[in-house]
Amino acid sequence: MNKEYILAPSVLSADFSALGDALQFIEQKGGDWVHIDVMDGHFVPNLTFGPPVIAALRKRTSLPFDVHLMTSNPAEHFDSYIEAGADYLTFHIEAEIHAHRLISRIHEAGRKAGISLVPSTPVSSLKELLPLVDLILVMTVDPGFGGQSLIPSCLEKVRELKKLKQENDFSYIVSVDGGVNSRTLDSALSAGSDVIVTGSAFFSGNFPV
Ligand SMILES: O=C(CO)[C@H](O)[C@H](O)COP(=O)(O)O
Numbered sequence: 001m002n003k004e005y006i007l008a009p010s011v012l013s014a015d016f017s018a019l020g021d022a023l024q025f026i027e028q029k030g031g032d033w034v035h036i037d038v039m040d041g042h043f044v045p046n047l048t049f050g051p052p053v054i055a056a057l058r059k060r061t062s063l064p065f066d067v068h069l070m071t072s073n074p075a076e077h078f079d080s081y082i083e084a085g086a087d088y089l090t091f092h093i094e095a096e097i098h099a100h101r102l103i104s105r106i107h108e109a110g111r112k113a114g115i116s117l118v119p120s121t122p123v124s125s126l127k128e129l130l131p132l133v134d135l136i137l138v139m140t141v142d143p144g145f146g147g148q149s150l151i152p153s154c155l156e157k158v159r160e161l162k163k164l165k166q167e168n169d170f171s172y173i174v175s176v177d178g179g180v181n182s183r184t185l186d187s188a189l190s191a192g193s194d195v196i197v198t199g200s201a202f203f204s205g206n207f208p209v
């Protein structure tokens with residue numbers, strides 16, 4: 001299928017007892033990246049994968065790993081995720097005051113740095129970081145679980161970020177994460193999303209691939 005966006009299926013909705021098979025499925029269905037949701041049971045009320053699981057998956061595909069850290073204090077352990085094989089490493093602005101430093105350290109390690117914001121955080125909170133980041137991950141659900149409904153008003157942030165990018169010649173790409181399925185895909189794309197993350201819809205056959 002010819003598509004004009006980067007498809008990043010999330011293994012959060014795969015069968016955790018067969019994650020290697022999930023990577024193959026993503027490849028077969030034309031996924032461009034693998035989205036890996038790291039949850040620490042603290043920043044969000046759920047617990048998922050850590051570096052050893054990501055390192056094991058790294059051996060099973062050459063697709064880029066888009067690692068979404070939903071963790072408190074991301075600076076404390078970001079290097080383990082880089083070592084495990086993250087290509088894009090995205091952390092939450094709500095979890096890190098010293099974001100400039102963390103972005104620099106991710107870049108020094110030769111990886112792409114992403115910043116994410118939950119639905120209640122405005123784009124203005126990222127103002128100082130816009131010239132520095134490679135990716136902005138706009139959460140369209142409250143993070144922590146797959147299978148939730150997209151909050152349509154969050155897509156305004158995608159429009160705002162694309163406008164700021166154009167006006168200032170910034171280089172970041174914008175990703176939409178949460179509740180994207182065959183019904184909501186068009187709205188995410190028309191808002192200007194460059195990357196589409198999809199978990200439950202992709203693995204249940206409710207995503208147009
Ligand atoms: O970051 C996430 C949740 O915190 C997931 O990436 C996201 O929710 C994807 O799952 P779905 O497409 O089912 O909403």
Ligand SMILES: [Fe+2]
Nearest residue numbers: 037068177197
């Ligand atoms: Fe995610």
